[in-house]
Amino acid sequence: MKSNEIDELEKELLEFIIEVCNITDPVPDNISADDPLIGPESPLGLDSLDAVEIVVAAEKKYDIRIGSRETTRKILKSLKTLADYIRKQTKGKAKSKATA
């Protein structure tokens, strides 16, 4: 089921992607967290080269690693999958810092 609700992190990511990819066209109001992020069906019109920029910029901003075992295409499926991945990674880090 498609949900139009965008949570705080997803909203932050949307703004971050708009800035990183320098999207100057108006962004549709009804963008959903489940909409495809990359590819011909992306409402933001992003392609694989944009994906490279998003991955590297997100790694820097959130101090996470995207690659190797986790497939980039799975993580960049939608705003929701990207936000979920960041939450999982940063939570894991906070946990390991707390137990250290």
Next chain:
Amino acid sequence: MRDNEKNSFIHRQSAHCESGGTSNILLNYGVDVSEALVFGIGAGLFFGFFPFIKMNGLPVVTFRNMPGRILKNTSKRLGIKIESYKFKNPEKSMDALDILLDKGIPVGLQAGCYWLPYFPDALRFHFNAHTLIAIGRKGDEYLISDPVFEEPVTCLRKDLMKARFSEGPFSPKGKMYCIKGIKGQVDLPRAVTKGIRETCWFMLAKNPIPLIGVRGIRYFAKRVQEWPEKYGKRRASLLLGNAIRMQEEVGTGGGGFRLMYAAFLQEAADILNKKELLDISERMTETGDKWREFALLGARICKDRSLDGDNYDNLSNVLLDCAAKEYGIYNDLRETVR
């Protein structure tokens, strides 16, 4: 007959089709080796720039060994007996596949992924060396464990046949394989050592034509610097975009497979009980990040949103830095397994 409901094949999603497919099929024969381990044992890491070989009209830049080599090397080094088949007649190739599937044998297939209808449009591109595993069928519908997908998928006979006989570079010609048996005990340390040695050999190769290995990276760096002047801005962007896509997409796991190789070295440190491999793994991760810097810079140039200092000279310098780092890594790596 094995159908969707009864199938017991264990499917794991992976970044790279050949390494992931090999890892999955081995797991189902009781040999549990990760995707990264298969990639390393199979000596998958590579660099090659072949300006005279064109795919989709663009020169080939590759970060991995020839399609099929990972499977061949891994099975040989782990003592797994593989039987491979090639066909001229598409119908016969499908009949041969059916016979194996009906016996409950999973079958590895090479296919052109553009013709596989379960690929979403965003991921469809002309690549004839895609690896997938047929794990069952119900009449004309085949159950497929495609390593780059989260769950097994289905494909109709006519579509699978078309994909198995797609034309162009690396044409699959109906190629398929299955496991025939395992010779004795799997010797993982020996297999890992052999894989590392082969990678070092290729990457430090001193061929008269410097198109592969570290020398290939240096040659590529020189050519990249010349692209805007030689081909003009538009064509240079096309060439650059192609190199970046080969590096960051096509199942590389990021950084042109360097990050996957770093994961392999981490596992190798345990298997060989050599702590120095952990340090080399970290250096390989840094190199993967450097390759990503090249991709990032290049993507900004292609997209016309360059920042100060984003130009082809700088791109070339980043590549030379990658080459220098990798030269040190393979020399040290070679010493650890001498």
